[in-house]
Amino acid sequence: MKVIFMGTPDFSVGTLKALVKAGHEVVLAVTQPDKPKGRGKEMQYPPVKETALSYGIPVYQPMKIRKAECIEELKKYPADVMVVVAFGQILPKEILEMTKYGCINVHASLLPKYRGAAPIQWAVINGEETSGVTTMQMDEGLDTGDMMMKAEVKLDEKETGESLHDKLAAVGADLCVETLKALEEGRATWEKQGESPTAYAKMLDKKMGNIDWSCSAVEIERLVRGLNSWPSAYTYWNGKVMKIWDADVVEGEKKDACGTIVRVAKDSFDVQTGEGRLRVKSLQIPGKKKMQADAFLRGYCIEEGNVLESKQ
Numbered sequence: 001m002k003v004i005f006m007g008t009p010d011f012s013v014g015t016l017k018a019l020v021k022a023g024h025e026v027v028l029a030v031t032q033p034d035k036p037k038g039r040g041k042e043m044q045y046p047p048v049k050e051t052a053l054s055y056g057i058p059v060y061q062p063m064k065i066r067k068a069e070c071i072e073e074l075k076k077y078p079a080d081v082m083v084v085v086a087f088g089q090i091l092p093k094e095i096l097e098m099t100k101y102g103c104i105n106v107h108a109s110l111l112p113k114y115r116g117a118a119p120i121q122w123a124v125i126n127g128e129e130t131s132g133v134t135t136m137q138m139d140e141g142l143d144t145g146d147m148m149m150k151a152e153v154k155l156d157e158k159e160t161g162e163s164l165h166d167k168l169a170a171v172g173a174d175l176c177v178e179t180l181k182a183l184e185e186g187r188a189t190w191e192k193q194g195e196s197p198t199a200y201a202k203m204l205d206k207k208m209g210n211i212d213w214s215c216s217a218v219e220i221e222r223l224v225r226g227l228n229s230w231p232s233a234y235t236y237w238n239g240k241v242m243k244i245w246d247a248d249v250v251e252g253e254k255k256d257a258c259g260t261i262v263r264v265a266k267d268s269f270d271v272q273t274g275e276g277r278l279r280v281k282s283l284q285i286p287g288k289k290k291m292q293a294d295a296f297l298r299g300y301c302i303e304e305g306n307v308l309e310s311k312q
Contacts, residue, residue, distance in 0.1 A: 001080040001180055004099070005057075006030040007048045011169045012085040015106055016051050018173035019083065024180065026057050028077040032088050033061045065089045074098060081183065083176060084138060096138055101183050103138040106172040108165075109201070110134060110150055112193040115143035116201030120168060121161040125226035126198070127218075130154050131164060133172040135179040137190055146190035149182070151175045158246075160228040206231040209243075212310050213259035217249040217276035235259070236309040237285070237302070245290055246282035259308045267294040271308055 003026045005016050019026055029052035037044045045053075052059050058077075062070040065087075071094050081101035084091070086108075096103050109119035111134040116122075123131040132152040136145040151171045155164065182188040209227050211220055211234065224233040224247050234243045256262050256272045263270040263277075270277040284290045285300075296302075 001025070001101075001184060002027050002078065003180075004028045004030065004074065004077055004079040004082045005048070005052075005085075006082060006087040006091075007085040008032045008046045008088045009086050010047045011108065011165060011172075012048050012087075013051050014169045014173035015083065015085045015176045016048060018177050019180075020055055022177045022180075026052070026055070027079055028060055028074070029057045030060045030062070030065070030074070030087070033063060065095065066092045071095060071098075081180065083180075085172070085176070090142070091138065093140055096140065104148070104176070104179060104183075105136050105138045105143075105145065106176050107134050107136060107143055108168045108172065110152065111136060111143065111147055112196040113198045114201040115196055117203040119201040120165050121204055121226045122198075122201040123226075124155065124159055124161055124164060125222050127222050128155060131168065133168050133175050135175055136193075144193055146192055148188060148190055149175055149179050158225065160225045162229045204231055209233045210310060211235045211244070211308075213271065213308065214274040217273040217278045220273055220278050221247050221249050236311065237306075240285055242308070243284040243290075244280055244282070245284060246280075248279040248281065250277040250279045252277045257307065259310065261302060261304055261306045261308065264297070264302060264304055266297065267292070269293060269297070269302060
């Protein structure tokens with residue numbers, strides 16, 4: 001097939017590569033504009049742009065895809081189908097209906113669960129045992145199009161947002177190729193979505209990571225994993241931000257105020273929560289790299305009775 005590919009972040013790259021490998025002709029890659037990143041604020045290409053250029057695929061980076069001139073630009077690239085994977089802009093009807101097979105989306109959840117911008121992380125935060133990928137025929141709604149194919153993925157006990165991202169990106173790439181093959185062979189099927197049993201998977205922001213120690217240890221541990229590697233879960237220690245990268249849930253009676261360090265060992269320390277304790281095993285403080293708790297405890301004095309705060 002001739003394909004117009006729309007995507008922006010790392011999650012999209014695997015599908016673009018899989019389409020090329022499967023023999024599809026990607027006539028255009030549409031992605032978000034370059035953005036300044038890092039301390040030097042140097043302009044950086046989106047991952048999809050880097051990959052497309054490496055294949056010699058033309059790249060188009062509209063600020064707002066809904067503008068008439070953007071729609072006209074897409075018409076210059078005749079295609080059988082558009083494949084959309086985490087593009088980052090809402091598509092108008094004119095684009096949705098521009099090609100023979102419309103727009104096929106790869107969404108990182110088992111729809112209709114976790115419609116929205118951050119389905120991967122919310123699945124971990126909410127303690128789901130399984131997640132997966134759905135391909136769907138896009139409509140004008142937000143992740144509401146008819147479902148085509150699904151692939152389920154079981155979450156590991158210590159699954160993080162990052163590790164699940166990588167798993168679903170790979171699964172989604174294969175599922176997209178399979179979906180296009182079904183379209184070509186005339187054996188594709190569609191199923192309408194029902195109501196979503198989960199809340200909208202809203203976009204992540206840094207404030208989400210501010211740990212509320214009155215929550216249960218189970219909830220906090222899931223937050224730590226779900227926000228790993230971005231934006232990360234954090235607390236305040238001696239007025240400094242302390243990012244927590246790995247922790248375990250430990251049972252224990254609540255005898256101290258939430259956020260109190262109730263045990264310090266050679267390789268970890270336990271923090272009182274609203275229910276149970278959180279055993280911190282890996283962390284990071286400003287100006288330092290991520291480190292195991294034993295390395296931190298050898299260099300810094302932290303004692304039982306110290307309090308980690310939710311806000312500075």
